[in-house]
Amino acid sequence: MKCPLCNNDKYFITDKFQFEELKTLWQKRHKFDPFSNQNFSGDLVKIKCVNCDIIYFSPAFFGEKDFYEKISDNQSYYGSNKWEFDVAIDTISEYKPKSLLEIGCGDGCFLEKVVIAIDHCEGIDINLSAVEKAKKKGLNVSASSLKAIKQKFDMIVSFEVFEHIENIADFFNDTLHLVEKDGILLIAVPNPNGYLKEMDANLLDLPPHHNLSYSKKTFDFIADKYKLKILEYKQEPLRYIHYNGYLNSLVDSDRRLYGNSITNSILAKFRKIVFRLFSILTFVQDRKNIIGQTHLVAFQKM
Ligand SMILES: [Zn+2]
Incomplete structure (x- = not known):
């Protein structure tokens, strides 16, 4: 097996998940089993490359269009106010690109924030129903592939997309081919060192949803490999809503450790209530020590 980047x-083997268990959890939480047409058995293995530090999985399994259509129906998948949107807007106001492409624009939550500020704004996404929604907002969005795009851009942005990509080395080449010299590629992805690493079997952080995970070390490797300069690197501060989820997961993991007796269940409920009562106070202190969910890098093409 070879590193996709x-x-x-x-490589190091950093974790293993049983397929049978994952299938049950998907059914329970999302009402479908994304592995149903695959012949997977045994374990899904999480791997970290010794050289570039990227995290990938074996067997590789990537969600297709229908997977994203299902999952984006099930929840508020495309949030309209994200930390990374604000950071990207700051970068845009500093570098003032005349053209911008968003890869994986979803229903256009980010593009509609910046479309008036930039001469030419364009977006692509593989999710056809999201593309239709974006078009209804009057945005210049299509389902075209990177290879089909002929124009170059001053800035390309992509939020929570690069962790989903098959053939990532080619994808970087194709993306960077569309960036003008001195132009910017800004990507935001989940931070493998964020608080999520403390939470177990986070389904959405595994294939077929997330297939890759990038550390700061991986960003440095990418800069070196593709001759880019890192203009900025930022980590999302912990958000209060995520903090509460994190506290609940701590109670749950404790409960798994000590069993599911009635006493333990009552105790777990009680602890969750106490955590909730005091979390507004402890958050102020804890957010200094707990890393948030996402991190972002802006590369400049040399
Ligand atoms: Zn590697």
Whole structure:
């Protein structure tokens, strides 16, 4: 097995998940089983490349269009106010690009914030129903592939997309081909060192949803490999809503450790109530020590 980013064949095995357990959890939480047409058995193995530090999985399994259509129906999948949108807007006001492409624009939540500010704004997404919604907002959005785009852009942005991509080395090449010299590629992805690493079996952080995970070390490797300069690197501060989820998951993992007796269930409920009562106070202190969900890098093409 070789690393999808640097082709190295040396890796660490960092975690394992049983397919049977994952299938049950998907049914329970999302009412469908994304592995139903696959012949997977045994374990899904989480791997970290020794060379570039990227995290990937074996067997590889990537969600297709219908997977994203299902999952984006099930929840508020495309949030309209994200930390990374604000950081990108700051970057835009500093560098003033005349053209911008968003890869994986969903229903256009980000594009509609910046479309008036930039001469030419365009978006692409594989999710056809999201593309239709974006078009209804009057945005220049299509389902075209990177290879089909002929124009170059001063800035390309992509939020929570690069962790889903198959053939990532080609994808970086194709993306950077569309960036003008001195132009910017800004990507936001989940932070593998964020608080989520403390929470177990987060289904959406595994295939077929997330297939790759990038650390700061991986961003440095990418800058080196593709001759880019890192203009900025930022980590999302912990958000209060995520903090509450984090506290609940701590109670649950404790409960798994000590069993599901009635006493333990009552105790867990009680602890959740106490946590909720005091979390507004402890948050102020804890957010200094707990890293949030997302991190962002802006590369400049040399
Ligand atoms: Zn690698």
